[in-house]
Amino acid sequence: MxxxxxxxxxxxxxxxxxxxxxxxxxxxxxxxxxxxxxxxxxxxxxxxxxxxxxxxxxxxxxxxxxxxxxxxxxxxxxxxxxxxxxxxxxxxxxxxxxxxxxxxxxxxxxxxxxxxxSVFATGGIGGVHRGAEQTFDISADLAELGQTAVTVVAAGAKAILDVPKTLEVLETYGVPVIAYGQPDMPAFWSRHSDLPAPLSMSRAEDIAASHKMRAALGLPGGQLIANPVPEADEIPAEQINPIIAQALAEAEAQGITAKKVTPFLLQRIFELTEGRSLVTNIALVRNNARLAAEIARHLV
Missing domain, CATH: 3.40.1790.10 (Indigoidine synthase domain)
Structure with missing residues (x-):
């Protein structure tokens, strides 16, 4: 078979x-x-x-x-x-x-x-969920990035997660986290966060060269490329953060846990933004696909 x-x-x-x-x-x-x-x-x-x-x-x-x-x-x-x-x-x-x-x-x-x-485009990766110090809810995406040699282009970790802890786990797994074209981490629906990026690159050919060098060194695992959503499509952090906080509070009040958390939060954020979060999500996926294609062109 x-x-x-x-x-x-x-x-x-x-x-x-x-x-x-x-x-x-x-x-x-x-x-x-x-x-x-x-x-x-x-x-x-x-x-x-x-x-x-x-x-x-x-x-x-x-x-x-x-x-x-x-x-x-x-x-x-x-x-x-x-x-x-x-x-x-x-x-x-x-x-x-x-x-x-x-x-x-x-x-x-x-x-x-x-x-x-060698290259994969997505929206946002999973990561460390808020409250993981009690629940130990950490996405398998992080361990996969630490062992599978694929360069992943995303708009960062989903903003509903505990992004600082997510970055710490990625560092532990030896995953290069590279912000594209800016010094700070994008925050999924928002272009900017208050978190400095561990690494930053502004050219697709440099990202491709890093991928090749990791292979030459025999290093396991991939790279995470944090690509900010286009400015015209973003929901600024000051607008989306209170909505995320409300959705998180509702999930906790309703006792929603484990695999049900992310779908619940994304649906509530969709409702609270009157559909704008989905429009932004589609825009960032398309933006990531275009960058991934450019990186892939430099790998052949």
């Missing part, structure tokens, strides 16, 4: 040496409703093509891990029900049971490595 099935577009890209960018699929199945999810997925893939690279959306379909989805597969996944959200811990179970699963950041990194892809 083949471990991974590649799309026709991906196979051709690898045969001809074209740059490739991996994409996750949880934004399709768990991020927004149909048909907006399908429209967004197609838009992000087209952004990568327009930037001179080839997209490869990752997903488990009926037990088979796919790198790159054919158009009809992408449309079917966008309408599918009862889709698992898979990470490192449950990816193999999903596949062995013949189920359909959408890949998180961690699972997409694993799929990208198996497919021979």
């Amino acid at each position: 083949a471990m991974i099935t590649k799309s026709a577009e991906l196979l051709k890209a690898q045969e001809t040496g074209q740059p490739i960018v991996a994409l996750e699929s949880t934004i399709i199945t768990h991020g927004m409703p149909f048909p907006q999810n399908l429209e967004t997925a197609r838009m992000v893939e087209d952004d990568i093509r327009a930037a001179g690279a080839v997209p490869a959306t990752m997903a488990v379909l009926n037990g088979t891990l796919h790198a790159g989805l054919e158009p009809e597969q992408l449309e079917a996944l966008a309408q599918a029900k009862d889709v698992d959200k898979v990470s490192r811990a449950d990816m193999a179970v999903c596949m062995s049971l013949g189920r359909t699963g959408a890949t998180t950041v961690a699972a997409t990194m694993i799929a990208a490595r198996l497919a021979g892809i």
Whole structure:
């Protein structure tokens, strides 16, 4: 049995040496409703093509891990029900049971490595949840970044998280956290935070060179590129932070814990911003896809 099935577009890209960018699929199945999810997925893939690279959306379909989805597969996944959200811990179970699963950041990194892809674009990574000193709720994304050699372009960690603790864990795992084009960390919906970036670069070719140097040194793990959302699309920190605080307080009051926390918070923030958070989310994913394509071009 083949471990991974590649799309026709991906196979051709690898045969001809074209740059490739991996994409996750949880934004399709768990991020927004149909048909907006399908429209967004197609838009992000087209952004990568327009930037001179080839997209490869990752997903488990009926037990088979796919790198790159054919158009009809992408449309079917966008309408599918009862889709698992898979990470490192449950990816193999999903596949062995013949189920359909959408890949998180961690699972997409694993799929990208198996497919021979070095760059991955997403919205924001998971991290250390607020109150983790009691709950120990820390995303598997961080450990994956410490062991899987994929450069991940995101708008930082999701702003609902404890970002300082997230940066500390990434440092412990030896993950380079590189802010793109600015000295401070972006804060997902907002371009700026009060946290200085551990590292900063302003050119895609420098990021690609760092990726290659890590490989030459035999260092495990990837890089996290923190790419700020375009200024025209951001929600400034002074506007979004009180909304995040309200959503967090509501989650605590309702006793929402574990895997239910993030979906609850994102939905409440969507409601409290009257949909603006989702518009910003789509804009930052597209912006990350374009930068990832530029980095990928310097890796071929």
